[in-house]
Structure formats: C-alpha cells, structure tokens
Amino acid sequence: MNDKKHNFSNDYSELAHPQVLQALAAATGQFSGYGEDVYCQAAKDLIKQRCGEPASQADVHFVSGGTQANLIVISSILRSHEAVVSTSLGHIYTNETGAIEATGHKVCAVPTVDGKLDASKIDALFDEYDNEHHVRLKAVYVSQSTELGTVYTPDELAALSAYCKNQGLYLFADGARLGSALNSRAWGLDYADFAALVDVFYIGGTKNGAMYGEAIVITNDELKADFRYNIKQRGALLGKSAAMGIQFQALFEDRLYDQLAQHANAMCQKLSEGITALGYKLFSPQQTNMIFPVFPTDIVSQMHALYDFYDREPVGDGFAVRLVTSWATPVEMVDQFLEDLAELS
Amino acid sequence: MNDKKHNFSNDYSELAHPQVLQALAAATGQFSGYGEDVYCQAAKDLIKQRCGEPASQADVHFVSGGTQANLIVISSILRSHEAVVSTSLGHIYTNETGAIEATGHKVCAVPTVDGKLDASKIDALFDEYDNEHHVRLKAVYVSQSTELGTVYTPDELAALSAYCKNQGLYLFADGARLGSALNSRAWGLDYADFAALVDVFYIGGTKNGAMYGEAIVITNDELKADFRYNIKQRGALLGKSAAMGIQFQALFEDRLYDQLAQHANAMCQKLSEGITALGYKLFSPQQTNMIFPVFPTDIVSQMHALYDFYDREPVGDGFAVRLVTSWATPVEMVDQFLEDLAELS
Amino acid sequence: MNDKKHNFSNDYSELAHPQVLQALAAATGQFSGYGEDVYCQAAKDLIKQRCGEPASQADVHFVSGGTQANLIVISSILRSHEAVVSTSLGHIYTNETGAIEATGHKVCAVPTVDGKLDASKIDALFDEYDNEHHVRLKAVYVSQSTELGTVYTPDELAALSAYCKNQGLYLFADGARLGSALNSRAWGLDYADFAALVDVFYIGGTKNGAMYGEAIVITNDELKADFRYNIKQRGALLGKSAAMGIQFQALFEDRLYDQLAQHANAMCQKLSEGITALGYKLFSPQQTNMIFPVFPTDIVSQMHALYDFYDREPVGDGFAVRLVTSWATPVEMVDQFLEDLAELS
Amino acid sequence: MNDKKHNFSNDYSELAHPQVLQALAAATGQFSGYGEDVYCQAAKDLIKQRCGEPASQADVHFVSGGTQANLIVISSILRSHEAVVSTSLGHIYTNETGAIEATGHKVCAVPTVDGKLDASKIDALFDEYDNEHHVRLKAVYVSQSTELGTVYTPDELAALSAYCKNQGLYLFADGARLGSALNSRAWGLDYADFAALVDVFYIGGTKNGAMYGEAIVITNDELKADFRYNIKQRGALLGKSAAMGIQFQALFEDRLYDQLAQHANAMCQKLSEGITALGYKLFSPQQTNMIFPVFPTDIVSQMHALYDFYDREPVGDGFAVRLVTSWATPVEMVDQFLEDLAELS
Numbered sequence A, B, C, D: 001m002n003d004k005k006h007n008f009s010n011d012y013s014e015l016a017h018p019q020v021l022q023a024l025a026a027a028t029g030q031f032s033g034y035g036e037d038v039y040c041q042a043a044k045d046l047i048k049q050r051c052g053e054p055a056s057q058a059d060v061h062f063v064s065g066g067t068q069a070n071l072i073v074i075s076s077i078l079r080s081h082e083a084v085v086s087t088s089l090g091h092i093y094t095n096e097t098g099a100i101e102a103t104g105h106k107v108c109a110v111p112t113v114d115g116k117l118d119a120s121k122i123d124a125l126f127d128e129y130d131n132e133h134h135v136r137l138k139a140v141y142v143s144q145s146t147e148l149g150t151v152y153t154p155d156e157l158a159a160l161s162a163y164c165k166n167q168g169l170y171l172f173a174d175g176a177r178l179g180s181a182l183n184s185r186a187w188g189l190d191y192a193d194f195a196a197l198v199d200v201f202y203i204g205g206t207k208n209g210a211m212y213g214e215a216i217v218i219t220n221d222e223l224k225a226d227f228r229y230n231i232k233q234r235g236a237l238l239g240k241s242a243a244m245g246i247q248f249q250a251l252f253e254d255r256l257y258d259q260l261a262q263h264a265n266a267m268c269q270k271l272s273e274g275i276t277a278l279g280y281k282l283f284s285p286q287q288t289n290m291i292f293p294v295f296p297t298d299i300v301s302q303m304h305a306l307y308d309f310y311d312r313e314p315v316g317d318g319f320a321v322r323l324v325t326s327w328a329t330p331v332e333m334v335d336q337f338l339e340d341l342a343e344l345s
Helices: A018-026 A038-051 A066-077 A119-128 A154-167 A178-182 A191-195 A227-233 A242-277 A297-306 A331-344 B018-026 B038-051 B066-077 B119-128 B154-167 B178-182 B191-195 B227-233 B242-277 B297-306 B331-344 C018-026 C038-051 C066-077 C119-128 C154-167 C178-182 C191-195 C227-233 C242-277 C297-306 C331-344 D018-026 D038-051 D066-077 D119-128 D154-167 D178-182 D191-195 D227-233 D242-277 D297-304 D331-344
Strands: A059-063 A082-087 A107-110 A136-143 A170-174 A200-204 A214-218 A293-296 A310-315 A318-324 B059-063 B082-087 B107-110 B136-143 B170-174 B200-204 B214-218 B293-295 B310-315 B318-324 C059-063 C082-087 C107-110 C136-143 C170-174 C200-204 C214-218 C293-296 C310-315 C318-324 D059-063 D082-087 D107-110 D136-143 D170-174 D200-204 D214-218 D293-296 D310-315 D318-324
Touching (some): A018 A242, A018 B018, A038 A191, A038 A214, A059 A066, A066 A136, A066 A200, A066 A214, A066 A227, A107 A119, A119 A136, A119 A154, A178 A242, A242 A293, A242 A318, A242 A331, A293 A297, A297 A318, A297 A331, B018 B242, B038 B059, B038 B214, B059 B066, B059 B242, B066 B200, B066 B214, B119 B136, B119 B154, B136 B154, B178 B200, B242 B293, B242 B331, B293 B297, C038 C059, C038 C214, C059 C227, C059 C242, C066 C200, C082 C119, C107 C119, C119 C136, C119 C154, C136 C154, C178 C200, C293 C297, D038 D191, D059 D227, D059 D242, D066 D170, D066 D200, D082 D119, D107 D119, D119 D154, D178 D242, D242 D293, D242 D318, D242 D331, D297 D318
Parallel strands (some): A082 A107, A170 A200, C082 C136, D082 D107, D136 D170, D170 D200
Antiparallel strands (some): A200 A214, B293 B318, C059 C214, C293 C318, D200 D214
C-alpha cells in the first residue's frame, strides 16, 4: 500500500486467510439464495457446535459487516422508546456515524476507563432515567474484546449478565474481535461459557481470517422471531449469502478461527513484552491483539515514518498509540518493529 | 443444491466468475481499509472510463448489495418530508421489507404494465400531492432493466429525464441488472448515453459475475457531498472494501462485465425463441436475461419437477413463470429445457 | 374569514363549544403536569364509563391532534419490520405527509370504493407479503367514520375484527369523527359494542366540540405498556395536558359529545335530502356529517362563489364536492345553501 | 391539586393567563384551518414586529409543545448523517425520551457546569468527529434560558454565534423560557439582538401565559423551505391552529408576554434573596424564574411537606432543590415560603 515496513493500524488489512480463499474457489455449481444454501447450513451447524450448550439451540445469521450487525440486532430488539447502554468508548457510540440513532434509538453512554461496563454504571443511569420523560433502558452493548483491547473476565461478565437479567435488560456482545477475546488468557474459558451469559452476540469474521462476514448468534428465544425480516430491511440479506457460509465453514472446521486468533494474540504479546522491556508503559493491559503503548512524541513521529498505526491520545508527556496484530502478522515484522524502536529509544 | 436439472430462478445462484475469483486469490499483501485502497481506486477509474463523458467526473462507491444501495442513495438524497416515486412493481416498493420506509421516507407507487414509469404517471401523483398535507415528491426510482425484464429505450429514458429535470426531481436508476439492460438491443447505445440521463445509478455486480458488490455512480454534483457518511451510517462501509475493488477491477478490465451480460442475454433470447416457437406467449417481451412465459398450469407443475424457477401470476387459463439466465447459464441447459418443454407440450 | 355565506369545507372551523370554553375558563388554581391531574383523571373515568364493558379497563391518553394520535399508536404497536394496512383513501396513507413512514413503517394500501376495508382485501396482501422479503403485516387501520363519510356497520366491523384476531393483526380505529359514526343510524349500537371490536382507537375531540385534543383508548392489554413513553417521544406529552382533561370532561358529562355529533349528522342529513330532492346524486351514501354530492361543473363554480367547500373528483360530466357539517352548523345555513342551489339548478 | 400551600415545581401549573382565556372566549365565527387564519396572521405579525430587524423577514409557525418544536426544527434542518450538539443537561439530551434520536439523529452532548455551551467544547468534539466514521456536526442546540435557569449573555451568545457561522453550524435556541431570559438583567438587550444571533428559535407560550403553543421563528432563509411539511409530518399541524394564533396575539399585544416574564423573574429574585439572606447557597446564580438552593436534607424533607418542588442532586452535605416561579406566582406564597423556611432554619 505504501513503502512503509508494515501496517499495524488494524486487523483487516489482509484480504483473507488462504484456506478461506481456497474454499471460495472450490465452491462450484448452483446454490440457493439468501442464506438458504448448504454452505450456510453447514457453517451454522459448526458454529452452534463450537458454542456448545445451551447455545446449540441458537439461531445463526450472516451479515457482511460489524456496524450492520450492531444496527440490525439493536433495532430488532428494541421498541421505539427503548435505548441501549454502552460505554463512552463503545463502537456504536463513537465510530458508527450515528447508525443506531438512525434506526431511532438513543445510545446512552457511561464513562469507562478500561473499556468495560459494570452494573454500578448502569444503576447510575437508571437513577436518572426513571420515567417516561427519559428513554427506557432495555439493552446493554458490550464489546468482547473491548475497544481498548481488554477482555471481560468470566466473573465480570457473569456479574453483568446477572444484573441485566435482573433488570430486564438484553445483553448484546459485539464480537468483532471475539476470537481474540475468547482465546485470551484473560478469558480462560470456552465459547459455551461466553454464549451462556449473553442474549445475542456476533462472531467477527472480517477481523479474523474472512474476507467479510459476521455471524450473529441469538441464544435468547425472545429475540429470534422475524430476525430475517430485520436483516432484509436493513439491506443486509445478500443474495449470495452462501459466500459467507463458505467462509465460516472454512473458519470453524478444525478450529482455524481459534488458531488465527491465537496467532494474533501471540504476536501482540510479543510486541507488548518487547515494548515494556524497553521501559515503555501501556495505556491499557495487553490481553488480546491490540495494545496502546505510550511513547514520547518524537519516537511516535519517527516510528510513523517506518510503520502505519493510529495515534490515540496524549498521556503525560507522551502519546498513546494503537498497535494491532492479526492472523497474518509475520513474526519478523514484530521483531523488526522492536528492533527499530530499540534503536530510536 | 438439489437433484433438479438446472436452476432458472435467478441470476445469483453461482458464486462468481472464475476471473473474479482469480483476482481475489491474487491480491496479497496489505491494503488500506474502507475503500481507500489501490484496488478500489483502479476499479473506480475503470468504471468512470467505461461511463465516459460527462460521467468521468462522477463519484463511485462500492456497497455489498442492491437493497443497501437503494436505501443509502434514497435516504441520502431526501429531506425528511420528501418521497420517492416508483412503479408498483419497483423492487423498493414490493421486495425490500420496507427498507426505504425504515429510513423515514414514503415510496409513492404508480401502476405499471410494462414495469416502466413515464411522466404522465408522475404528473397524476403531483395533482394529488400538491401541498404540505402530502409528502413532497423529490426523487424518481426506475430499474434498468425493470422487474419485468424490460428496458427503458433511449427515447423513453430521455423523456423521463427531461421531465424530472423540469420538475426538480432526482432520477435514480437501480442497475442490479444494468449490464443486461445496456447490452440489450432495446437500449442500443453506450453507457455514456445512459449515465448522462440520470443523477445517480448503480452497476450491479452480484447478478453479473461478482461474488458481491454494487457500484454506486453519482453524476449529479448536488448529490455527492458526504455520501461516505451515509454509507457508513447504514452499515455498508466495509473494512475490506478492497475486495469489491478487486472484483470490479476484474469485471471492467477488458469489458468482462459486458461479455457476461451479453451471454446472459443471449441465453435468454435462445430460451425465449424456443418457447415462442412452441406456441407459448410471453407476459412481457424478451429484452434482457429474464422472461415470463405463460404455460398451462399442468406444464408448470411438470417443469417444476425438473427445473427451479419462480411462478409469477395467473394469465388467462395459464400461469406466467419467471425464467432467468445468467453469465453462467450453460447453453446445454437451455437446450435441455426446451427439449423437455417440447416433450411435455 | 371571508365574505362567503358559510364554510362547509370541514368540521374544525369553529373554535370550541361554549360549554368547553366555559369549563376552561372555570379551571383555576394549580394542577399537576403531563396529564397527571384531576381533570384528566375525571375525563378518563367518564370516557371509560361511556365505553362500558369490557372497555372499562382501558387505558386512556390525551394528545393534541389526529395525525399525532395515528403516528404514536402505530409506531408504538409495531416492531421495525412490521407494517400497517390501510385503504388507499386512509388518512394515514394520503394526507399525513408520510407521518407513519417517518416513524419507519410502511403503510400498505388496498383499493376501496366505499372507504372501507374487508378481509378479502387483506388476504390478497397476505398472498403477496408472505416472507421476509416483504414487510410483515401486523396492524390494520380503519377510520370510523371513513374518509368518504361512511360507517362500518356492526356486522362489517365484527367480521373484520374476527379476521384480524385470527391473523394476529391489531385493529386500530381512527376516530377523528367517531361521534358522527357511533351516532349514525348505520351503526345503531353503543360505544361498548364498538370498543369491544377493536384493540385501540381514538375519540376525536377537535372535530366535535373541543378546541383540540383526541382521546386514545387502548383496550388490548398487550398494547398498554409504556405508551406514555411513546407519547413523550413524539412530542405529544403536553405539560398542560390538564386542558385536554377539562375539555373531555365537559364533552362526556351529560353526553354533550353525542349531542353535538347528532346535530352535525342531522344537519348533514337535511342537506343530503335537500340535494337529492333537487335530483343530484351522492358519490357516497349520507351516513354521518359529510357528503359528496355530484354537481354539474358550472353549478360547482357558482356555489363556490357563495360557500366554501372542497372539490373531490370528476364523476361523469359533473364533479363530486365535499360538504361537511359540524356541531356548530346553523340550520339556517343549510336552508340557505339548499335555496341557493335550487335557484341555480 | 393537593393540600400543600403552593406548587413551586414548575411554571406550567396554571391553565392560562386571564387575557388569554378571554381572547379565546371572544373568538367566534368560522376560521380557516391549519394556521391559515387571521388570528395566526396577526400573531405572526406581532411576533415579527417584537423581534425587530432583521427578524422582520422571519417565518413564524405555531406548534403545541416544546419537545415537538425541538424535534421538528432539528429533523427539518439535518440530513441523515448530521447531528446536533447540546450540553449534557440539554432538554433534548436528557428529558425528551429520545425524541431527536427517534427522528434518526444523534445528539452529541458536551459536559457543562452552568448549563451553557461554548466554542471550545464544540471544538473538542470536532477534534474527535473528523471524518465519515462519525456523525457530521451540523447544528447546535442551546436553551435560553438554560436548564439551570442561567442566561447566555449577549457576549457569550455573540461569540457562540460567530463560531457557528464560521464552522457552518446552524444555531438553534430552545426558548421554552425565552421570556424569562430576554427579560433578565443578565441579557439586558432586546429581542432583536437575540434574534440576530441565531438561525432559528422558538418563543415558549406554555410556560409564560398560554394554555399551549410555542412559536417557532426561522430567521435563516436556508431553513425556511417546506417547513410546514415537516410540521405536518410530525403530527403538529393542528386543524385549529387558530387557537394558538389567538393566544399569541393576546400575549404579544401590549407586551403582555414580557410583563408576565418580568413578574416570574421578580418573584424568583425575591425568593432567591430571601433564601440567601438565611445563609443558604445557590447551586446556580438566580437570573430568571428558576433557582436551585442547597438545603440540609432535613430541611428539604420538612419543606416538601408544605410545598411541591423537585429535588435535583446532592451538594456537599445538603441537597439542591429546584424552585420555579411563574407569571401566576402570588407574592404572598413567596413570603410564606420564606417565612416557613426561616422558621425551620
């Protein structure tokens, strides 16, 4: 894309994993439209199997992108006057051009330090939003992993889940980076444990090996009815949904999806260890495939000449930057980055 | 997909043309996100070149599906109280689960026989919708080719275009099957002649060789501002938009897109000629890759046992069915269909 | 307003009935906001009493206008992908500037001759709208009395109601002119019989004695939850809702509301009888306070010089015009109109 | 409403000023519908005259409530992807049940201490919202007076207005309590100075003498087109809009509107002076008809037994409560409140 050594700015800079591309190339013949084909069926079965009990009875749907998944799920769940709670860093709050509001719903944001929500923050909202002069809080949006690369631990998620059940709130997890989260040491459990704690979530394909496609998994029966109508209404029911079935089949056969996430996490851990060994702090702990080291501003500039990455915000005298690894990140590039950083430090 | 001989129910039953798949497989390395990559740039240039003057100054954007293209274009164009005119057979009116209405806009339908709109039908609407107690008509939606497989001729489209300009209406063409339309003998002119008559249109990839992707082309400067915001807000700005760039580059290099449409049209013409030679009527003239022959109901049943296709509506004693060919339709299957039909007739 | 003899164009040309104005003038002191005052409570009790069993358990809410009532009820009832059925003459379809669509929902119109819907027309829609590529039909909108001044008879409404229950459709009645309808000989039963057949309706104040205000009555328990949130969200929860309580209290004490409707109906019947006695036809039978006589076009012009009224549409050689009477129409003006018409005829 | 001595909880607890009620009672005869009557015309002329130059060319429209005014103005101004900036205390952000979001637009809130916005806060938003992954900021919402009873001074508003013009932002002022603001010593100038600094605002009737009704004043020509369509679409174009014309005519003849606001302000100032004389602090300075004194919690409880008012939030050991006066507040009740407070203190 340019003459820099490597792009660490995100995890969607490479087209798709070779096994995914091969599966696409191998799919010949005719198939049914709109996701009613054998590939989608097989992929759904694999996903439900991976999610285990009780999610084996879930409904699975494929859509092409994460913002789309978010807006379809949320607008499908809520009545007109109902709103969704998010952290102030939530992707739906800051980075989706008002996509949720465009479906008519307010996103109620609460401040966060580590990218996570907890019950006390939602309680504070309920204190304020207690009658018909305010929106009714009805859904909670969390990202697993979060926009800061952190992971809800099993205890944190269980507590939030119990709170939501108790308050009549649907818990929806944005899993654009679910692979990295569930394969993180900070989670340490399996998909089934995760799926049992939320009402609906999606498994991100785009950022973990697929060319495009996110798998929405609905475990709460109340939220299943007519979901395909909502997919269609938002322009997300693709004629050739089969292509997403093919990709997810490739990703969930033999747990390729997990292997790719593990690679991304391992590369990030290596990067993180090298950076902290050089004496730099992280803005947020390394748990997945995304870190925010704080560098002096002149180092930031010099590294920008060599690598692509995003700046986040000033921290003390320095600047926190965002480094993201992926299933495709070569270990050589991690080594090179650390070497260049060491030289400049 | 099943044990029938062939599926004539639509033109999106095969994954993608081999050259498209090869281009995807060949695209290695890293690229920029959200359509700001070299592939999208190259594809846009090719499309603008194909569209010629004055469309060479157009803005081109890629989104993953047709309903998405329709809802983004229309909601981007209109203010709250404005509405779009369509025929009563328009895809946005009947087949998109209220996608346009979900963005807040009424679709005003006028009856049609041949799938086409003309000025007199819109005039009749204006007579009724003449003040603030009614929506303001501001955009006109046509499909080229239409939902009945017909094509606006250059004269028809020029007349409609002039009317729209005169009335302050934006003219938007749904080109899900634009290849078939512009390569039809009923059009007979080039892309440039078409692009000059509309304010915005899209070139359908999904139904003509691509795995997914539609290219929105905005020729009217008034409609260009902030279009990417609207794409993002509707969940259609894919991280790996590059994949659509790769596909459209493959389709518009060496005019593969036109060759594929010509094949689909030719297969349909052959099918049409064979069917009419057996004495059957067509509900709508063959001009593109879709026909609606009228068969006795027992023939319909018997052919359904052998082939997949959609039924449309009763016509006299018989039933009009929909047969669609594509870039991938083998001539042998057309021959086989005609042979089977002859045998049953 | 001008120097014509009288305005027969609608039933909202006079401010409010004197008893309503007196009640407003008499309401001194302080009261609670947003409808939680003693006047609203008293008015709701009177309305529920008037509606009888089983509507005595209904929820009653006051909003300021009919379009507002329609859009709040419908958007509160429906999920995103659901739609409402109306006749093609329905006020929500033609005369509300896309108010329902602006809340995200399609209005599915079916043709009508007499302003009424019946089951067969909805069945025809269901034939077409049978999967997720179309909106889901979930509510039915009828006007009682209709936009043509006609009234659903008890049998007609019972049949439609049974059909809706059977199909899982909510039946909503726009009662902008409910007084005229329920006091029409074509209805012949009481409020209780009407309320038992619909899920939600509103009682129009504006067109029958009030300065403003419509009373929404929700009889179906499923539709009651959080309705005040929806009123507030659409800007219709007025701080001084008490003023509507005062007005409806005045209208429903001693059945003033019915007396006013009876006067309007009687004036219309007199007008109708006089007109037909002169040999003119009605486009639609006189049942309430609105008729559509067909006059030769020169008579229409000459009468326009003397009276205000709306033209509707050409019928044969003549033109159907709309004449509306109200609680305030003086019998002298009816006599005068008939005298002038006789002279011109 | 209950047996307390007085209700200080808001300024909409009394029906309407006697001159308003008399004007309504005096309006006999027939009038045109939907605001095209002589009363509305006269009221609009008086309002434009009061606003002076350059607002004499403004468009004026009447709607029944404040939330309605807010949602109509904002949804009429903005394209789909555009958003409005507000303080985190803005009525549209916290107290309207997501009314703006229900029209599809995000409200971007910035923190405030005194209820006011300034350029630096909006600049900080622009730093974040700088491309198509975020909403486009296009309008700014301020309340004059604010939700904390404070007033933008001429200098503050001029600075904000200049900033908005420079940034291409429309400046919209919610004037639910505009009378109290423009008659506050903190403003000190005339209506014309105010009207010249904003693009659109509304003059609140409900909280200053009217039974209902807010007058939207559009001074920026760009925002005038088709505004009535938007009023109608949101259900706010009342058949008997004349009633609002009558009320505003009464309020703006002989500047009754200003006299009422001055009374409310004077009562609040007296209350404020008495309270501070007893040694209590105010959470926010007294400038209009609303104050937030901080009382010990036991005093709050004891005063609640005698008077109605709202609690706001804990401040130190005590609690800030909200006291609102109106055009109807009797001086005796202010004296009584202060006497009771002194006794408990």
